[in-house]
Amino acid sequence: xxxxxxIVDHLDDIAFRTGQHLWLAAIAVVVGFVVSxxxxxxxxxxxxxxxxxxxxxxxxxxxxxxxxxxxxxPITGLSILTAxxxxxxxxxxxxxxxxxxxxxxxxxxxLEAADGMGFTPGRRLLEIEIPxxxxxxxxxxxxxxxxxxxLVMILALLGDNLAALGFFIRDGISTFFPTKVYVGAVxxxxxxxxxxxxxxxxxxxxxxxxxxxxxxxVA
Amino acid sequence: xxxxxxxxxxxxxxASTVEFEHVTKVYATTARGTPGxxxxxxxxxxxxxxxxxxxxxxxxxxxxxxxxxxxxxxxxGRILLDGVDAATRNVTELRRGIGYVIQQxxxxxxxxxxxxxxxxxxxxGWPKARRRERAEELLQLVGLEPATYRDRYPSQLSGGERQRxxxxxxxxxxxxxxxxxEPFGAVDPIVRExxxxxxxxxxxxxxxxxxxxxxxxxxxxxxxxxxxxxQGGGKLAQFGAPAEILANPASEFVARFxxxxxxxxxxxxxxxxxxxxxxxxxxxxxxxxxxxxERTLADPFRYLLLVDAENRPIGxxxxxxxxxxxxxxxxxxxxxxPLLNRRATLKDALSQLLxxxxxxxxxxxxxxxxxxxxxxxxxxxxxxETTGESRFIDELLDPxxxxxxxxxxx
Numbered sequence: 001x002x003x004x005x006x007i008v009d010h011l012d013d014i015a016f017r018t019g020q021h022l023w024l025a026a027i028a029v030v031v032g033f034v035v036s037x038x039x040x041x042x043x044x045x046x047x048x049x050x051x052x053x054x055x056x057x058x059x060x061x062x063x064x065x066x067x068x069x070x071x072x073x074p075i076t077g078l079s080i081l082t083a084x085x086x087x088x089x090x091x092x093x094x095x096x097x098x099x100x101x102x103x104x105x106x107x108x109x110x111l112e113a114a115d116g117m118g119f120t121p122g123r124r125l126l127e128i129e130i131p132x133x134x135x136x137x138x139x140x141x142x143x144x145x146x147x148x149x150x151l152v153m154i155l156a157l158l159g160d161n162l163a164a165l166g167f168f169i170r171d172g173i174s175t176f177f178p179t180k181v182y183v184g185a186v187x188x189x190x191x192x193x194x195x196x197x198x199x200x201x202x203x204x205x206x207x208x209x210x211x212x213x214x215x216x217x218v219a
Numbered sequence: 220x221x222x223x224x225x226x227x228x229x230x231x232x233x234a235s236t237v238e239f240e241h242v243t244k245v246y247a248t249t250a251r252g253t254p255g256x257x258x259x260x261x262x263x264x265x266x267x268x269x270x271x272x273x274x275x276x277x278x279x280x281x282x283x284x285x286x287x288x289x290x291x292x293x294x295x296g297r298i299l300l301d302g303v304d305a306a307t308r309n310v311t312e313l314r315r316g317i318g319y320v321i322q323q324x325x326x327x328x329x330x331x332x333x334x335x336x337x338x339x340x341x342x343x344g345w346p347k348a349r350r351r352e353r354a355e356e357l358l359q360l361v362g363l364e365p366a367t368y369r370d371r372y373p374s375q376l377s378g379g380e381r382q383r384x385x386x387x388x389x390x391x392x393x394x395x396x397x398x399x400x401e402p403f404g405a406v407d408p409i410v411r412e413x414x415x416x417x418x419x420x421x422x423x424x425x426x427x428x429x430x431x432x433x434x435x436x437x438x439x440x441x442x443x444x445x446x447x448x449x450q451g452g453g454k455l456a457q458f459g460a461p462a463e464i465l466a467n468p469a470s471e472f473v474a475r476f477x478x479x480x481x482x483x484x485x486x487x488x489x490x491x492x493x494x495x496x497x498x499x500x501x502x503x504x505x506x507x508x509x510x511x512x513e514r515t516l517a518d519p520f521r522y523l524l525l526v527d528a529e530n531r532p533i534g535x536x537x538x539x540x541x542x543x544x545x546x547x548x549x550x551x552x553x554x555x556x557p558l559l560n561r562r563a564t565l566k567d568a569l570s571q572l573l574x575x576x577x578x579x580x581x582x583x584x585x586x587x588x589x590x591x592x593x594x595x596x597x598x599x600x601x602x603x604e605t606t607g608e609s610r611f612i613d614e615l616l617d618p619x620x621x622x623x624x625x626x627x628x629x
Contacts, residue, residue: 113325116288116398117339117388118314131329209329212372 003179014168018187021164024155025148025191027084032091032144039092040099050100057092065090065154073158083155083162090151091144098140102133135210138203145195149188165191234266234428235301235395237287242296244282244453255282257453260296264445266395267426271443273433274476279453280432284398287430288317300396315339318389318397318427322404324381326373332358332384333369339392357387362417379410386418390425397429404433415441416562436477440465441487441564448473462488482602486566489601491559491582496591499581501526504533504549512541520592524581525552530588532558532581556580559593569598 007014043050068086076082106129114124156166163170165184172180204211244257254277264270272280285291287298289310298305305313326335334341336357337350345353358365361383373381382403389397403411403418419442422429433439439446440461448456448464450472457469465481465488468474477484501524502511515523515538525533525547534552541551556577559568561584572580572595579594 107323107325107328109321109323109325110327111325112290112321113319114327116290116314116317116319116321118311118316118342120311123342128327128329132327207329209372209374212375 001178002182003177006177006179007183014183014187017163017165017167017184018191020162021149021152021166021188022191024080024083024087024152024162024164025145025195027080028087028091028148029141029145031084032088032095032148033141035088036092036095036099039096040103043096043100044103054093054096057089057096060089061093065151066157069154069158078159078161080162082158083152087148087151091148094144094147095140098136098143099133102136102140103129105136106132131207134207135203138199138207142196142199145199146192149192149195153184153188233393233395234426236266236299237264237270237396237428237430238262238297238299238302239283240297240299242283242286242293242298244279244286244291245294255279255453257282257286257293260449260453260455262447262455262458264428264430266301266428268444269422269429269431269442270445270447271431271433271439272447272449273436273439273443274449274456275451276434278449278451280434280449281400282453283449284400284430284432287396287398288314288319315342315392316394316396318391318394318399320385320389320397320399320402322401324373324385324405326381326384326388328373331370331372332363332376333365335373335384336387336391338388339394343392353391357391358384360390360421361387363387378406379414382406382410382414386421390427395428397427399429399431401433402431403438404435411438412567418442420562437484437487440484448476450476483566486569486598486602487564489565490561491563491565491568491593492561494565494593494597494601496582496593497579497597499524499589499592501530501589502536502547503528504547506547508542508545508547511536511547512538515541524589525549526589529586531586532583532589558583558587560585561590565598565601568593569595572598 039053043053065086068089069082072082072085076085110128110132111124114128119128152164153166153169156163156170160167165188168180168184172178172182172184239260239262242257242260244255246254246256257279260279260283262270272283274280282291286293287300287305289305292306300313300317326332327338330338333351333354337345337354340350340353354369355365358368363380363383368376368380368384373384376384382405385402389399403414406414415438431439431442433442439448443461445459446461446464447458450456456476457464457473462485464473465477465485468477468481497520499520500511500514500518500522502514503526511523515521515536521538523536523538523541525536527533532555533549534555536547536551537553541547557571557575557580559571559580559582561582563571568580572578572593578596579592582590582593584590
């Protein structure tokens with residue numbers, strides 16, 4: 001049974017853990033994107049690096065998260081780095097593949113036309129390639145944010161400091177107090193949904209051309 | 220939708236000469252030979268002319284085109300624009316000064332049509348207000364209503380409309396040279412013919428120097444002031460005016476490439492307006508019937524053409540159908556033979572006449588007013604004069620049927 005009185009008494013605590021959860025996930029989603037975007041640009045110049053880079057990030061992805069978090073504790077202690085390094089590494093595979101796919105989705109004739117009209121390589125990247133890669137980049141951000149919000153739960157096993165919403169679930173289980181479990185679970189799911197919905201809205205706002213197709217004229 | 224009349228800036232048309240001097244492009248040999256290679260190509264294209272590069276696939280025609288804007292660099296030789304070696308120029312500036320149209324168009328899907336057509340002005344740093352004005356002019360120029368099209372995205376346009384936008388985009392900064400790589404290759408034959416005609420009319424006003432690549436000899440003959448026939452291995456087989464290439468193919472290869480129906484192809488070189496049109500008796504609804512009948516009987520042709528107040532044709536009246544008294548009415552008119560534009564090529568005119576299974580077509584001006592008649596026999600006569608190749612066309616003519624069927628559609 002849900003103990004509403006407990007929830008009301010602990011609103012401060014719940015707000016803090018929710019904020020912490022969001023913050024930890026957001027750092028990983030942003031840093032992971034920046035690192036991956038850089039790697040994708042490198043791959044764009046040197047396509048033969050695609051296999052090694054996605055191979056390494058694929059291997060990293062297969063390491064169980066608990067193992068990776070705990071393996072870092074001797075090196076980085078219980079600092080925020082211990083939390084963020086694995087979270088970022090797990091986003092790489094999702095990001096790199098999708099950003100590269102985004103660049104590859106730009107039609108060859110569009111690039112040829114751009115070159116033929118006298119775009120410099122930098123302007124071509126900024127004005128043509130990146131905008132056209134947005135749909136695939138945003139879908140990568142959606143997957144990465146949902147999966148990172150889930151992974152942040154595991155941090156509760158490293159102690160109270162960075163426990164985020166996982167704190168309630170861990171505590172709720174060990175003290176047989178279901179209300180805490182519900183609070184942690186419901187809020188983390190809500191965060192994931194909210195993040196996803198926000199990115200869908202952003203994508204719609206910045207890629208009006210993708211919806212124009214539905215309104216295609218017969219002419 | 221026809222191309223609108225020009226709204227280009229009031230300057231004399233800008234055009235450069237384009238010269239290829241012993242241009243060679245060598246690729247590493249593959250199992251299938253060296254497709255795209257170019258071997259010692261020398262061409263001089265005068266300013267303001269359309270030069271068509273035509274040949275089978277892999278003959279190096281597209282390679283030759285892309286060496287002009289340096290999307291491909293020649294292995295040896297020079298390409299001069301107005302006497303200046305393209306290789307010595309800044310590549311970005313060079314490209315911004317050359318219009319480029321490709322078969323798949325390559326419009327930017329994330330930009331509106333208005334943004335697409337003003338791409339080069341934007342690269343050149345034109346202020347926004349001037350770009351907006353230019354977009355308006357360009358869309359009008361290619362026959363797309365600016366208010367309707369400016370804010371659409373490329374995915375909302377038909378193939379033919381996209382091609383027009385592609386042409387408008389290439390013209391945006393008024394470049395002295397245009398490169399067009401099978402620009403009308405991706406649309407269906409009917410749209411292609413219309414785009415070709417509209418582009419030729421536009422070119423009459425713009426007078427750009429245009430290099431135009433196609434694999435279609437009919438298109439080459441129709442579009443080119445000059446035609447360069449290329450053959451495998453990137454060799455120039457013949458370079459000259461279309462009429463000259465059709466009349467005197469320089470080699471067995473050229474003769475086979477232009478085909479056995481050279482006489483018929485030459486019809487693409489003449490237009491209906493070049494013929495002395497046959498006159499036709501006309502009258503308007505409300506005119507006196509007896510007088511009109513008299514005039515019709517005096518004419519070798521047995522029909523009278525009923526026209527409206529603006530001289531636009533309504534239909535034919537057979538000499539036997541005239542009321543003995545009273546006035547002519549629209550109900551007397553029977554269906555019309557095809558209406559031919561005076562700018563239509565004789566080939567297109569002949570094909571329209573044959574499609575409609577009639578012997579004569581009505582030639583009209585741009586306002587739709589009657590100019591006269593063109594008959595299958597007149598076209599055939601033109602072919603006899605120019606080629607002596609008339610067997611094909613003679614078979615089309617049924618002397619017993621002659622002009623009797625002029626007014627009737629099949």
